[in-house]
Amino acid sequence: FSFDPKELEALITPKTKMIIINTPQNPTGGVLPSSDLDLIAELAVKHDLWVMADEIYCAIIFDAVFDSILSRPGMKERTILVDGFSKTYAMTGWRLGYAVVREDLVAHFSKLLTNSVSCTATFTQWAGIAALEGPQDCVEEMVASYKRRRDMLVDGLNEIPGFKCLKPQGAFYAFANVTGACRNLGLKGAEELQDYLLNEAGVAVLARTCFGNRVPGETEEYVRFCFATSESAIKEGLSRIKKAVS
Incomplete structure (x- = not known):
């Protein structure tokens, strides 16, 4: 659950301003390897792009x-790192x-926060x-x-007919392929x-579609x-799933 480096670079146009990454990721639990981060950094410098890095699950790694x-050269000047206390603590x-x-x-950022959430409660700041x-x-x-x-x-999921699931490397989500289960039950897709x-x-x-529209060629x-x-x-x-789909 990462990305195709060639496809990423091909998608960059003169209108591109920012690359947003989330690692470890929701919903897949995927963790971007260092080689992918190296490439993103190279592309950001090459095309003068910002990178917003959502690292809210950074402490939940398996x-x-x-x-x-x-940590890449030249990235401190063009990275917006976003993190928080919700997951780790x-x-x-x-x-x-x-x-x-x-x-x-x-x-x-101060203007944005002042006009969106006004302020952060004092007791949560002390808790942080x-x-x-x-x-x-x-x-x-x-x-x-x-x-x-x-x-x-x-x-357990991999023992259920029609379910296939990789072990996530981070966060606390499992993204299971249920193509077989949908076919076995005569359902149109994951929504049903x-x-x-x-x-x-x-x-x-x-x-799957709760996390964004399908991409061209997506069939699973x-x-x-x-x-x-x-x-x-x-x-x-x-136990309930196994009983319901068997």
Whole structure:
């Protein structure tokens, strides 16, 4: 779940201003390898482009090693790094995040924030400081737990007829190929499977098209699972899916 380097460069036109990357990625759980980041950096410098790097899942890595495009030569001047506390410190809903940008952009970011969210609550700012300066053992324990849940979910999905799933390298999502399941059930695509699993199995998933329109030539069907839940819930969900599609 990465990209075709030749296709990326071919898509750049004189109108292109920015490349946006998200690694580790939602919905696939894919992690861009260093070689891909090298290429993006080269293209950004060559074509004088900005890069916005969404690294909100950077601490949730399993079998890969996280690498930031910000570390490449010449990228500090043209990168907008976006991160936050929601994923690493389980502070979703506290709406606390940050960006790393050139100093001359700070005033523009301040105007944007002032007119969109007004200000960040004081207690969440203190919580953010405590999260950054405090022990990180809890993060390591959480990631280890996510890895166990990932393995349970992916192994279980691959035992269900019509489901094929790669093990994500980061974040807490699994992006399963359900082309076979759709055909077996006589469904048109992942959107109908999404409804089917909700109504027949009581399991909530998101179809591929929830994350953007199909691209030309795309024929496979996918749904996204989230394993940021208990192992017992994952086990129960797998059992329900298997019963509903068998």
